[in-house]
Amino acid sequence: MGDKPIVLIALGGNALIQKGQKGTAEEQFENLQLPMRQIAELSKKYKIVITHGNGPQVGNLLLQQESCDAVPKMPLEIIGAMTQGQIGYMLESSLDTALMEIGTNGEQQFVTLITYVVVDENDPGFQNPTKPIGPFYTESEAAGLPYNLVKTDKGFRRVVASPQPLTIVERREIKRLIELDFIVICCGGGGIPVIRKERKFTGVEAVIDKDLASSVLAREIKADIFVIASDIHGAAIHWGKPEQKILRRVALSEMEAYMRAGHFPTGSMGPKVEAMRQFFKATGKRGIICHLEDISRAIDGEAGTEIT
Secondary structure: OOOOOEEEEEEOHHHOOOOOOOOOHHHHHHHHHHHHHHHHHHOOOOEEEEEEOOHHHHHHHHHHHHOOOOOOOOOHHHHHHHHHHHHHHHHHHHHHHHHHHOOOOOOOEEEEOOOEEEOOOOOHHHOOOOEEEEEEEOHHHHHOOOOOEEEEOOEEEEEEEOOOOOEEOOHHHHHHHHHOOEEEEOOHHHOEEEEEEOOEEEEOOEOOOHHHHHHHHHHHOOOOEEEEEEOOOOOEEOOOOOOOEEOOEEOHHHHHHHHHOOOOOOOOOHHHHHHHHHHHHHHOOEEEEEEHHHHHHHHOOOOOEEEO
16 A cells, blocks of 8 residues: 555546536536546555535535525635535545445545645735635625625626645645545645634635645645646647647646746636646656546546646
């Protein structure tokens, strides 16, 4: 067990809720079947850590809160924790089924860990909140809300800060669980953002990018492979144009040149490429962006975008 390489797999929010779906429990369990079957097979050869997005789930909980005044509204940090538990349950249940299908469910252990991520209270992101969350509001509805709001083509929407992740609070516990050969599910939605106040941590109103937080964790646990899996087959240059091209194996200097040229927008592929770049630059190990259906093939070097 001790000599198995460590793979961190960051699942995009679309692993649970795909475009055009309502996000029912049945839909989410159905969507998890393919990635969990791949992860179950990979657990024979690798120690696995799973992180995941939570954007659609947070949005749904915020919408439920805004639709009901009969119970107290929860702050964003609590909603983040709620989704970590919710999605962790779904991942564990789906993984258990997948392990049962290959006959190893009695051998492989797994656990979901509520995870905090430290940010700097002086991060410039707090001065300029840009991360949209929750439902859309009409102009009259927005007028009475105590949030930072931006106007979009669908109405007004709440925005919060998205500071840079510095370190994962539970990194030592995660490392120990990996050593014990647990599959660890953690850093859900980028983790619960906290700042240190004297000797304790305090939650803050913010959302951390899941891929950037996963990159920090991958470095802290000394992962051998870092995989970012979503609904796109890799990082593309000239996106949406006739000359669009999915990149496969790219030198670091070439990828950084593409980044400077603006090929990877901040709101979509940008954080994924930056997360992979940070991991490769710090470790020299494999970082891959791939489609959810290609996780195993990407690890085998047959799919996805990889910096070399």
